[in-house]
Structure formats: C-alpha cells, structure tokens
Amino acid sequence: MTKIRVHEYAKKVNKPSKDIIDELSKMNIKVNNHMATLEDTAVTKLDGIYKKPAQGNRAQGSQSRPQGQNQRRGQSGQGSQGGQNRTQGGQSRTQGGQSRPQSGQGQNRTGGQSSQGGQNRTQGSQNRTPSAQQGTSQAGRGSNFTPKAAKPAPGPGQRGRSNGPGRGGQNRNRKGKQQRPVNPMPPMPKREKELPSKITFSESLTVGDLAKKLGREPSEIIKKLFMLGVMATINQELDKDAIELVCAEYDVEVEEEILVDKTDLEVYFEPEEEAKKEERPSVVTIMGHVDHGKTTLLDSIRHTKVTAGEAGGITQHIGAYQVEEDGKKITFLDTPGHAAFTTMRARGAKVTDIAIIVVAADDGVMPQTVEAINHAKAAEVPIIIAVNKMDKPSANPDRVMQELTEHGLVPEAWGGDTIFVPLSALTGDGIDTLLEMILLVSEVGELKANPGRRAIGTVIEAELDKGRGSVATLLVQDGTLHVGDPIVVGNTFGRVRAMVNDLGRRVKTAGPSTPVEITGLSDVPQAGDRFVVFEDEKTARQIGEARSATALQEMRSEKNRVTLDNLFDQLKQGEMKELNLIVKADVQGTVEAMAASLLKIDVEGVNVKVIHTGAGAITESDVSLAAASNAIIIGFNVRPDVNAKRAADAEGVDIRLHRIIYKVIEEIEAAMKGLLDPEFEEKIIGQAEIRSTFKVSKVGTIAGSYVTEGKITRDSGVRVIREGIVVFEGEIDTLKRFKDDAKEVAKGYECGVTIKNFNDVKEGDIIEAYIMEEIERK
Numbered sequence: 001m002t003k004i005r006v007h008e009y010a011k012k013v014n015k016p017s018k019d020i021i022d023e024l025s026k027m028n029i030k031v032n033n034h035m036a037t038l039e040d041t042a043v044t045k046l047d048g049i050y051k052k053p054a055q056g057n058r059a060q061g062s063q064s065r066p067q068g069q070n071q072r073r074g075q076s077g078q079g080s081q082g083g084q085n086r087t088q089g090g091q092s093r094t095q096g097g098q099s100r101p102q103s104g105q106g107q108n109r110t111g112g113q114s115s116q117g118g119q120n121r122t123q124g125s126q127n128r129t130p131s132a133q134q135g136t137s138q139a140g141r142g143s144n145f146t147p148k149a150a151k152p153a154p155g156p157g158q159r160g161r162s163n164g165p166g167r168g169g170q171n172r173n174r175k176g177k178q179q180r181p182v183n184p185m186p187p188m189p190k191r192e193k194e195l196p197s198k199i200t201f202s203e204s205l206t207v208g209d210l211a212k213k214l215g216r217e218p219s220e221i222i223k224k225l226f227m228l229g230v231m232a233t234i235n236q237e238l239d240k241d242a243i244e245l246v247c248a249e250y251d252v253e254v255e256e257e258i259l260v261d262k263t264d265l266e267v268y269f270e271p272e273e274e275a276k277k278e279e280r281p282s283v284v285t286i287m288g289h290v291d292h293g294k295t296t297l298l299d300s301i302r303h304t305k306v307t308a309g310e311a312g313g314i315t316q317h318i319g320a321y322q323v324e325e326d327g328k329k330i331t332f333l334d335t336p337g338h339a340a341f342t343t344m345r346a347r348g349a350k351v352t353d354i355a356i357i358v359v360a361a362d363d364g365v366m367p368q369t370v371e372a373i374n375h376a377k378a379a380e381v382p383i384i385i386a387v388n389k390m391d392k393p394s395a396n397p398d399r400v401m402q403e404l405t406e407h408g409l410v411p412e413a414w415g416g417d418t419i420f421v422p423l424s425a426l427t428g429d430g431i432d433t434l435l436e437m438i439l440l441v442s443e444v445g446e447l448k449a450n451p452g453r454r455a456i457g458t459v460i461e462a463e464l465d466k467g468r469g470s471v472a473t474l475l476v477q478d479g480t481l482h483v484g485d486p487i488v489v490g491n492t493f494g495r496v497r498a499m500v501n502d503l504g505r506r507v508k509t510a511g512p513s514t515p516v517e518i519t520g521l522s523d524v525p526q527a528g529d530r531f532v533v534f535e536d537e538k539t540a541r542q543i544g545e546a547r548s549a550t551a552l553q554e555m556r557s558e559k560n561r562v563t564l565d566n567l568f569d570q571l572k573q574g575e576m577k578e579l580n581l582i583v584k585a586d587v588q589g590t591v592e593a594m595a596a597s598l599l600k601i602d603v604e605g606v607n608v609k610v611i612h613t614g615a616g617a618i619t620e621s622d623v624s625l626a627a628a629s630n631a632i633i634i635g636f637n638v639r640p641d642v643n644a645k646r647a648a649d650a651e652g653v654d655i656r657l658h659r660i661i662y663k664v665i666e667e668i669e670a671a672m673k674g675l676l677d678p679e680f681e682e683k684i685i686g687q688a689e690i691r692s693t694f695k696v697s698k699v700g701t702i703a704g705s706y707v708t709e710g711k712i713t714r715d716s717g718v719r720v721i722r723e724g725i726v727v728f729e730g731e732i733d734t735l736k737r738f739k740d741d742a743k744e745v746a747k748g749y750e751c752g753v754t755i756k757n758f759n760d761v762k763e764g765d766i767i768e769a770y771i772m773e774e775i776e777r778k
C-alpha cells in the first residue's frame, strides 16, 4: 500500500493540513510538514479522530465554499457564527490595546465620561494597566513620598468632587460654575477647574503645557514633580514617564498620540483584527531563467483554466489574472521575471505569497534561476519548483533536483520539503498538480484578508492610455475596492472611475487578491506603488497632493545615483568598487555577447558586474532593478518603453542607448577613466521667415526676416530651410535690428540676418536657429 502524505490525508478528510499536523503532534507523532508521509498506525489513529466528525464537517462545509474556508473557520472559532469570532476579535483587540493602551481604554473612557463619569473612571483606572503599573513602580520608588502623594492623590479627591453630586457628566459644566462661588475667593481659581479624565500628548510636553492640559498651575506640577524626585522648570520638556507619573498622581489617563504621517501610505497597511478576516486567494509570481518557459506557463495556466470557464471571455493582459482550481481562486502576476518581483520589493511592497520558479528540465539551473531563488528567499516567500519542458526527450529532472539541492532546495522525495512539480507548459501536463500544490501551500500559509474594510494594495502596472488617461492595474491586498472610491495611488490620486477585471469585464467591486484595471487617476503611478482608499475625496486629494509634492522634492535632492557622467567621480572617491550594469538588447545572442565584452573591461581594479540581462525593450522593472542596485542600463538596439522612461527620469537611472557594440565598451571604459566627453543636445530656439533679400557689396546678402517663433540669437547655429529641405547649415554672421547689432531678436520682430559663407538666401526661406546645449549632468 502506498503511503499517504499529510496533505493528502487532509484532503481526504476535508481538513487543513495544519489541523492534521496539530493532531499528530498531540499524538506525539512528529512530522515535518504537510509533505510528510504517514505511517499506517498514524493513519489509523487519525481515522479514529476524523472519520466521524468528518461527516458533520463536510455537511457544514458544503454550505458555502468548499473546504478551506469552512475548515479554517471551524478551526478558529466554529464557523460562520460571527458572534464567537467577534468575541475573539474583541480579545485580540484588547491585546492590541496593550501595546497601544489608548485604543481599547480610550473607548471605555469616552463612553464613560459622558454618561456616568465616576463609575467609568474607576473602570478606566482598572483598565489602565500600563500606566497603573507605572503608578505602582513609582509608588514603590518613592514610597517615602507616598503620603504626600496621597494628599493630592487627587484621583479620589477629584472624583469625590466631581461625582459628589452623583449626577452625570452633563452637570459638569454647571458644577464647575457652581463651585466657583462656593469656593469664594481663596486659592487659585484654577484649582477648581475640573481635571480632565484623559490627556493626550505626542512625544513630549513641557511642564507648562502639561499644567495647561491638566488645568493646574505650573507651580503645582513642578511641586508634584519635585515630590516625585524630578526637578523641573516650567519650560522643561517632560518625557513620557514623567508625564505618566504626574498624571497618575491626578488619576488622569494619559494617551500618547503616536504621530502618524498621514501621507505615508504604509501606515494604512497595519494588520487588521483577525476576527474579521476571511480566506483570500494566494498571489503567485512565476520566476526563472530566460527561456525556461515562464511566459508559456503563464499562458498555459490561463488558457486551460480561464477560457474554459469563461466562454467568450476575452482575456486581457492587465498584469495579473485569476484562475479557479477546486473552487478556489489563485491570482497570478502576469509579469514574469524577478525584475518585476524586485520592483515590488524595492518599493517595500510584499505582494507575492508564493514564488514558482521555473526550471527547464533540459537546461537545468541557470544563473537567473539562482537569482530568482535568492529573490524569493530574501522575500521569505515559499517556493515551488516547476520542472518544465518535461515533454522534451532531453529532459532530465533528476539533474534539476540535484542542482537545486545545492541551493538549499531539497525535494521531498529526497527527504527535503521543497515541492517539485514536473510539467510541460507546452502540453499542459502537470499544470493541474502545480495548481493543487499552490492551493496546498496557500492553505498552510493561512492567507487572510478583511473584505469589509476600505481597500489597500499595490500597483502591478500602470500606463498612460491615449483614450482613457492614466490606467493602472491594482492588486487589492485587503478590503474591497469599489467604483467611485476616493483613492491615493503612489503619488497620484483620484476616484475609481471604472474597473475592468482580467477578463476585460467591467466590475463594480474587487475583493482581496483581485487584480483590476482602474481609470480615474490624476497621473500615472508606478508599479509597486501602494494604494489606499480614503473615506472622502477631499482627504484623498490632500494626501495625494502632499505626496506628489514631497516626491518632487525628494527627486530633486536625490542626485547620488551612479551615471556614466559621475561614475569616475564616484570611483575616485572610493564610493564604488563595482560597476553594476543591466544589459538589454534586441536579441539574446547580442545580450550575451555584450555582457561578455563588458565583463572584460578592466580599469584599475574596478569590477564590472552585469546584474541583469535580457532581450527586449528596457522596461520599468529594469529601471527599478537598476535603481535598487545602483546600476546603469545599457540598451543595444532597444529603447525604453514609456513607463521605463518615466521611471528612469523619476529615479535618476542612467540609460545608455547604442547601436554599435564597441561604442558601448568604449563609452563605459572612458567613463571609468573619467574621459567621457560632455554630451550635447541640439535645441531649436526659434524660426524666422525671410521676407526680402538685399545684396550689399562687401557684406553679402542680407536676409530681411521676421521671427515667427521663439527667438534668433547672434550666437545660434542656423539652418536654411527651403520647401522643407535643409539647404544650408552654418552660423549667423550678423544679426541686426534696423541699423544696430542685436544680440537676439524675439518672435514678432523683424531683423536683418547674414549667414556666414552663404549668400544664396531667398524670399520664403525659413531660418531655423538652434543652440547646442550640454546635457545636464546627473
């Protein structure tokens, strides 16, 4: 009888593998993970547990979505009865409250204050664990002054006073007023001021400020501090401890307001309460070496799984797509290659839950396979190895396994825990198993999100579309995105005007792990940018505008990227020992040839390192990889696409475009030696129309002209254009306004021009003036 694995058993009894593993550990049967095989005895024991309840579960399970969800719920708190879950949530919230005492307590307090102040306050002080602790420690520390402290131990006193009448908070004001006349003249009137139940501060407060917040004289606070062993003056900044000590004396709750930078989108990515979370599809990235079949695999998965179910659906490449397997969804990021993965990571966005690394069985582990593995490991993302091209006669999966073992990925067949799936992206064989494995790994990962919250997520792709304006594919990572939502995406903002899913269908909402293409943004964001939905458009606009302003500023101040122009300086200053290059060319052969020649460059011990190569246009991912690793991009017979260009400008990444290989090598060598010639770019500054000509002996032909555009300057270069053809190119000899020499003549004015070594000007000719501008060094 063949041994059954944990996950297989789990599937059989319709339970998450994790449950099975837990049960096994209760039975003292040790298993490493869900891939472990089960002894017959273990199976029998498990059967004892699962055979009966399994039925019940199944019945329950079948109500909604299959397995996972129900199981998981069952596991955490018996299913769909929100009540229990919620209770749990409450607990976790309280827990959360410990780290930030405010939240939970704050609620109690506020509620309390308005209604029955006294009671709640008591409750509040019980709750106030952290400060209470401090209170005790302080009491301990300064036990010698406890009696004194007890006197103003104003808490009770205060309470007595304010609550004395036993009426609620609503009387407070009146009470305050009543009290004044009662305590006629004597001490300080402020004494009568009622203590607040709670004060807030951020970072620190001066004694004066604290006094104000407490409605007490600064001298009183200073005295208190003195009794607590802290010598302070009115302008002294008090730290959190001191503030809490003083407030504890007054029995006033303290809340430290953590100053949140509202424009920092990361803030909104704070973890959610567990209770509201539901299972969400996993997000998968496919990586691997060039030509190992990433694209084919992505297409193959998509075609077998999507079009089958969605007859007539025209798949649309929006940068990600979803397929369904076993009734569960899986989201694939459609931009293969770890550059895309790096883009996200370089921006701090953790998008991928599982990395599929494709290795061609006939080619084995290649440099980019290793890179991909390293990327996935660095991101702590579980890896599944897809051993591709199994249909080829030369396929040698054992070799792949062997080679990967050297990189710490040991197949479970050999006692390790890495999942290897042999498949053929071309024929489709093995793809189902791959999808099953993905579901398995995501099940173990317990991926959850709360569809009820406002959406947050990451930009997968974005571009400017002629007709639709800014178009961005967003991956909703938590919450649900709705049409009409006010949204901040990276440094842009807007309202979600329309949403289209990966099947090209218009949708109104998009839940967790769903990719959608949206329009309605004010500008084009960048891949890897975060997005956050806000409660109203005004907030979104404010935050978006603030972010774009800071981004602009940062861009201006950020000049330390390596470029060929500053390369020599950086090398000289010893800032760099290595020159990182990314090489893109039109065909793979050229890429390799170029990379090889570049690696041969040897200038004074500086290492040239080609960190990435590829055939095809320079993409935004190349740029972000360059930005992340301070590299220069070299393009041979290729151009950056629109997004790449924009990203390069924004990130200050140097892209060098060439058509001749030795020029590339020469340029890099020259740059390393500091011999790069300054680069100039022609800039057309104006145009004039010749309206009449005068021959003047000794001077030549003067062109009586009218400046129609821009300006003509004395030192500009000129071209004479006749019927669209350049008939002469040279320099201005003289430029006059009436009789006087002019330095420049602007649009709308007439002038007389003579051109050096050219007298054949004719009426109707156009003089185009240009200057050569040195390109700004980065």
Ligand SMILES: Nc1nc2c(ncn2[C@@H]2O[C@H](COP(=O)(O)OP(=O)(O)OP(=O)(O)O)[C@@H](O)[C@H]2O)c(=O)[nH]1
Binding pocket: 288, 289, 290, 291, 292, 293, 294, 295, 296, 297, 336, 388, 389, 390, 391, 392, 423, 424, 425, 426, 427
């Ligand atoms: N025989 C066979 N060929 C395959 C298989 N998968 C992919 N190929 C072929 O391998 C070549 C490269 O496949 P791609 O999917 O373009 O590879 P890639 O990894 O996306 O390549 P890059 O985009 O250049 O990084 C293509 O000619 C595919 O037809 C497979 O399972 N079997």
